[in-house]
Amino acid sequence: MPTIALRTAAAAAVAAALLTTCACSGGEAGLRKAPSGGAMDTPPLKWGECEAPDAAQGGGQAPPADWQCATLQVPLDYSKPEGETIPIALIRAKARKPKERLGSLVFNFGGPGGSGITTLPGAAKDYAALRDRYDLVSFDPRGVGRSAPVLCEDDKQLDAYYGQDSSPATPAQEKAFTDGLGKYQEACKTRSGKVLPYVGTENAARDLDRIRQALGDEKLNYFGISYGTELGGVYAHLFPKNVGRAVFDAVVDPTKDSAQGALGQAKGFQLALDNWAQDCVDRGEQCRIQGTTAKEIEANIVKLQKALAAKPIPGIGDRMLTETMATNGIAQALYSKELWPLLEQGLDEAEGGQGQLLMALSDALNGRDQQGRYSNIGAANTAISCADSKDRYSLEETKAKLPEFRKASAVFGDFLGWALLSCTGWPVPGVWQTPDVSAPGSAPILVVGNTGDPATPYEGARNMVERLGKGVGVELTYKGQGHGAYNSGDPCVQQAVNSYLLDGKVPGANAVCTPGTANDEGVVPSSGTTPPGQV
Numbered sequence: 220m221p222t223i224a225l226r227t228a229a230a231a232a233v234a235a236a237l238l239t240t241c242a243c244s245g246g247e248a249g250l251r252k253a254p255s256g257g258a259m260d261t262p263p264l265k266w267g268e269c270e271a272p273d274a275a276q277g278g279g280q281a282p283p284a285d286w287q288c289a290t291l292q293v294p295l296d297y298s299k300p301e302g303e304t305i306p307i308a309l310i311r312a313k314a315r316k317p318k319e320r321l322g323s324l325v326f327n328f329g330g331p332g333g334s335g336i337t338t339l340p341g342a343a344k345d346y347a348a349l350r351d352r353y354d355l356v357s358f359d360p361r362g363v364g365r366s367a368p369v370l371c372e373d374d375k376q377l378d379a380y381y382g383q384d385s386s387p388a389t390p391a392q393e394k395a396f397t398d399g400l401g402k403y404q405e406a407c408k409t410r411s412g413k414v415l416p417y418v419g420t421e422n423a424a425r426d427l428d429r430i431r432q433a434l435g436d437e438k439l440n441y442f443g444i445s446y447g448t449e450l451g452g453v454y455a456h457l458f459p460k461n462v463g464r465a466v467f468d469a470v471v472d473p474t475k476d477s478a479q480g481a482l483g484q485a486k487g488f489q490l491a492l493d494n495w496a497q498d499c500v501d502r503g504e505q506c507r508i509q510g511t512t513a514k515e516i517e518a519n520i521v522k523l524q525k526a527l528a529a530k531p532i533p534g535i536g537d538r539m540l541t542e543t544m545a546t547n548g549i550a551q552a553l554y555s556k557e558l559w560p561l562l563e564q565g566l567d568e569a570e571g572g573q574g575q576l577l578m579a580l581s582d583a584l585n586g587r588d589q590q591g592r593y594s595n596i597g598a599a600n601t602a603i604s605c606a607d608s609k610d611r612y613s614l615e616e617t618k619a620k621l622p623e624f625r626k627a628s629a630v631f632g633d634f635l636g637w638a639l640l641s642c643t644g645w646p647v648p649g650v651w652q653t654p655d656v657s658a659p660g661s662a663p664i665l666v667v668g669n670t671g672d673p674a675t676p677y678e679g680a681r682n683m684v685e686r687l688g689k690g691v692g693v694e695l696t697y698k699g700q701g702h703g704a705y706n707s708g709d710p711c712v713q714q715a716v717n718s719y720l721l722d723g724k725v726p727g728a729n730a731v732c733t734p735g736t737a738n739d740e741g742v743v744p745s746s747g748t749t750p751p752g753q754v
Contacts, residue, residue, distance in 0.1 A: 261432040264289040269310060272337050276364040277586060277594035282340035286312050291433050293361075293426050295417050305367040305414070307426055310336045311356045312343060322463070323434045324353035324720065325427070327360065329445030329469070331420070332599030334364035345706055346442075348717050356434065360450070361426060362418035362602055368595045369418060369602040371407040377593050378538065381585050384528065385543040386633035397614065400640055407598060408646045415647045418599070419606035420654065424454040428461060438463030438662070440720070444703055445469045445675055451664070452656030452683060455691070459661035464720050468667040469703035472679030473656045473686045477610040477642070478620060481635045482627055483676045488635075489628035491553040491673035492517060494700055495562060507567045520549070521629050523569060532574045535582075540574025546634050548580035553673045556700040556707075605642035609649040612639045656686045665719050665726070666692050667712065671700035696731045709734055 269288040271281045289311075292304040314320040324346075328338045335357030346355060359366040372380060380403055387393040407415065427450070431439040440463040443451035448467035455462050475483060496513035499506035510516035524542050531539035552562035558580075565576035586594035612620075617639045624636035642649070658664070664687055668680025677696075684692030697704035697712050704712045711732035718724045 261291075261429050263435065264291060264309065264433045266311065269336075272334070273365060274592045275368040275370070275595040276334045276337045276359065277596075278588050278590070278592060279337065282310070286310060286340055288336070291426075291429060293429050295367075295414070297422060297425050305361060305417075306365065307358055307361065307430065308336055308365040309356060309358045309430065310339055311354050312340075312350060313354050314350060314352055316351045319352050320354070321352045321721070322354070322436045322438075322440055323356045323431075324349055324440045324442055325430060325434075326355065326357040326442045327444065327447030327450050328357070329447050330363070330596060330600055331360070331446045331450075331603035332363055332596040333446075334359050334594065334596070336364060337594075342706070345708075348713070349442075349720055352721055353440065354434075356430075358426075358430060360418075360423045360599075360603075362414060363595065363599045367414050367418075369407065369411045369414060369598045370595060371403055371410060371598040371601075374591055374593055376406070377585075377587075377597070378591070381547075381581070381587075381597075382538070382541045382544060384541070385546075385637055386528075387637070388528075393614070396637065397640065401644060403601075404644055404646065407602065411598070411602070412646065415602055415606065417606075418602050419650060420450055420453050420603065421457070421650065423450055423603075424457050427454050428458050431461060436463070439465070441465040442720075443467050444706075446471055448666075448675075448683065449473065449654060449656075452658070452687065453654050455658035455661045455664060455687065456655050459658040462658065462661040462664065464662065464723065465664045466667065466705075466716055466720065467664060467680075467683060468705050468716075469672055469675045470666055470668055470680040470683045471675055472682050473654050474682045475679075476652050477604075477608045478612070478639055481639060482620075482624060483679075484674060485624050485627040485632050485635045487676040488550055488553055488631045488673040490676075491671060491700065492520075492549070492628075492630060494671060495553065495559050498559065499563065506563060508563055509570075517630065519570075520566065523566070524630065527569075527574075532569065532572050534574040534578035538578065540569065540578050540581075543634070544581040545569060545574065545577045546631065547584050548577035550631065550673070551580040551584040554702040601641055601645075602647075605645040605649060606647055607649055607651060607654070608642060609652055610639075611643050611645070611649075613643065614640070656683065658687050658691050661687070661691045663693050663719075663725050664691055665695060665716060667695045667697060667704045667716065669697045669699050669701065669704045669707075671698075672702055674702045693725045694730070695726050696729075698731065698733045704732070707734075 266287040266289045269281050269286050272279050289309045291307045293307055294300045295303045295305050326335055326339055328335055336359050339357035343355060361367055362369045383399050384392050387396045439461055441451050449471040451465055451467055452473055493513055496516040499508050499516060500513055508516055510519055527545050528542040531541045534540040552558040569577050586596040621636045624632035666680050666684050668677045670677045680694055684694045695715055699707050701707060705716055709732055715726050
């Protein structure tokens with residue numbers, strides 16, 4: 220099935236998969252009984268040397284020696300705090316200026332299903348200004364990496380799963396597609412059935428508060444990206460008084476059900492493709508893609524998709540690039556403007572019968588390394604999404620929605636439309652139509668929306684601000700391209716975010732950052748306010 224709906228900080232993931240990822244973790248990956256004597260407490264963490272990441276985390280080498288890892292035991296089922304526990308694996312880099320230290324800053328980079336332990340060391344250079352005064356901390360959420368990972372099919376089976384036709388056009392193709400989904404779900408149930416009911420976002424939010432306590436912080440200072448904004452919103456709803464300084468970047472819309480969210484992504488990826496194609500046109504002969512208009516370029520991409528559906532082309536090794544893989548690769552390259560040249564090159568090569576680069580991009584999205592090993596990002600993404608959402612669409616309901624998806628995007632619509640079947644038949648029911656993120660009494664939360672974001676469309680930021688409630692959500696608009704804003708390197712965005720996290724100053728109303736521009740001080744206007752109880 221397609222995985223372009225993965226809500227993750229993808230620019231770092233692509234670099235990690237196409238090059239080499241540095242990561243780490245400490246701890247175990249199983250269930251065990253809680254200590255005797257009553258409900259679990261939250262003892263301080265025992266930090267130690269980090270191990271190299273395992274396959275579920277994406278593989279790679281251990282991080283530099285100044286990184287430390289730890290494991291926190293939390294209840295598998297929070298309604299039974301004296302029952303079995305699961306490990307939550309954590310990583311940190313201590314603040315460089317301990318005398319000016321503000322506490323810990325906990326990151327979730329998205330997914331759902333992304334390993335924070337794998338991602339943070341590689342991304343830490345983007346947060347160097349914050350590391351001066353914060354311990355940078357991240358973790359593998361429950362169901363991810365080394366935190367009781369959800370496992371489904373093996374590597375060989377996943378190669379077939381991710382290569383299958385995910386936009387079926389005939390009854391026989393529909394049957395093959397739904398049979399593939401059923402086989403995948405059965406494998407998840409067989410290998411991970413015990414944890415599947417407990418990997419949802421509400422439980423992960425409760426884990427976040429245990430992490431806060433174990434870190435010794437009175438308040439949770441938090442940086443959530445992509446799905447991390449949804450996790451942060453649920454945390455703020457459950458623990459509003461425990462919110463410190465928090466930033467949500469690349470915001471998942473809390474007002475959309477799964478079908479509405481998928482349709483929004485179809486429109487978002489199409490917008491990003493439009494922008495990429497227009498950039499190609501504007502560069503004239505410097506762009507190697509055929510077409511004199513953006514629409515003509517996109518029509519040629521659709522032709523390529525159809526050609527690959529009929530006859531895949533050579534990819535990496537003995538694997539063939541299918542239509543599904545090519546579409547995943549295109550989507551992955553739209554997560555960051557820095558990847559646009561790879562999209563141009565990959566499409567040009569595919570037109571010439573060579574699919575290696577588009578396949579490499581697709582592999583990055585699906586968590587496949589160069590040795591053919593998959594991380595568990597896909598399995599965790601499905602398990603967490605299906606544990607959250609109540610939506611279970613029938614084949615007939617899904618097919619009825621396809622025209623709207625195709626209208627939204629000729630390139631991505633079919634794939635995102637058919638993906639609505641992902642949770643149909645899942646062995647665990649969901650808990651919400653949309654998450655409750657209302658957080659009365661919370662400290663201000665800085666919500667950053669990118670007008671050119673393909674995976675989390677801009678309107679989600681405004682809706683998150685409204686749902687958080689009056690006096691809580693503070694919106695900052697970035698008029699850029701790609702998934703997220705802070706990691707774009709835009710100085711206006713970074714200075715606004717840093718000003719809040721480091722000095723407690725939130726931007727003023729209707730603050731906007733446009734690439735290449737800033738005010739005389741290089742930052743957006745600030746209201747000059749510091750949240751109560753903070754310095």
